[in-house]
Amino acid sequence: MAASNDEKITAIRQKVRELLKDADPAHDFLHVSRVTSLAAYIAGKEHADLGIVVPAALLHDIVVLPKNHPLSSKSSDLAAELAKKLLDEVNYPQEKIPPILEAIRSHSFGKNIVPKTKEAQVVQDADRLDAIGAVGIARVFAVSAKLRRPFYNNSDPFPSSHTPDDNTWALDHFYMKLLKLRDMFNTETARQLAEKRHEFMKVFLDQLRSEIINPL
Numbered sequence: 001m002a003a004s005n006d007e008k009i010t011a012i013r014q015k016v017r018e019l020l021k022d023a024d025p026a027h028d029f030l031h032v033s034r035v036t037s038l039a040a041y042i043a044g045k046e047h048a049d050l051g052i053v054v055p056a057a058l059l060h061d062i063v064v065l066p067k068n069h070p071l072s073s074k075s076s077d078l079a080a081e082l083a084k085k086l087l088d089e090v091n092y093p094q095e096k097i098p099p100i101l102e103a104i105r106s107h108s109f110g111k112n113i114v115p116k117t118k119e120a121q122v123v124q125d126a127d128r129l130d131a132i133g134a135v136g137i138a139r140v141f142a143v144s145a146k147l148r149r150p151f152y153n154n155s156d157p158f159p160s161s162h163t164p165d166d167n168t169w170a171l172d173h174f175y176m177k178l179l180k181l182r183d184m185f186n187t188e189t190a191r192q193l194a195e196k197r198h199e200f201m202k203v204f205l206d207q208l209r210s211e212i213i214n215p216l
């Protein structure tokens, strides 16, 4: 008997778990699991096709090159290539594969693409939600620790007199990306979920400011 779509999703999930077993904590299977749950929730609210959104979310980070790698900007194209192979292996319905690959290709922040399909918009939104809030904060510092970047610029920790540069200081990433994401969601559902996470980051930054600049 041919495998059901649920069984195919389970098989994809297993393959992704295996592929990501040594991934860094900012892009590991836990990240993928959170993004997939968020994407499924948003898809339900926004009437997007779960048969596209769920596999795209599961597969969106199966190739993640480090930010300082020359091919880093190609990560999502490489992820889409490998995803095609895995989807073919589990005999995923052929007509769903191109929109899944489109969602994987267009999800990344660096490319600055507004995805064309509802399903790709949902996956991008879910991935962006996981970049902000408490989890987002944990992920920023996980990435910067791996690249051995200091937390902040000691002469101007909260960039006011220097142009933010997240290749050099972790905290600058909040000002270059994370605090801007609130206005960059595609769906109303994600925009609502983003609100609490955005506010929490501001509370975190205020507390950090008081500890660094006025600790006593």
Ligand code: NI
Residues within 6 Å of the ligand: 027, 031, 035, 060, 061, 127
């Ligand atoms: Ni991701």
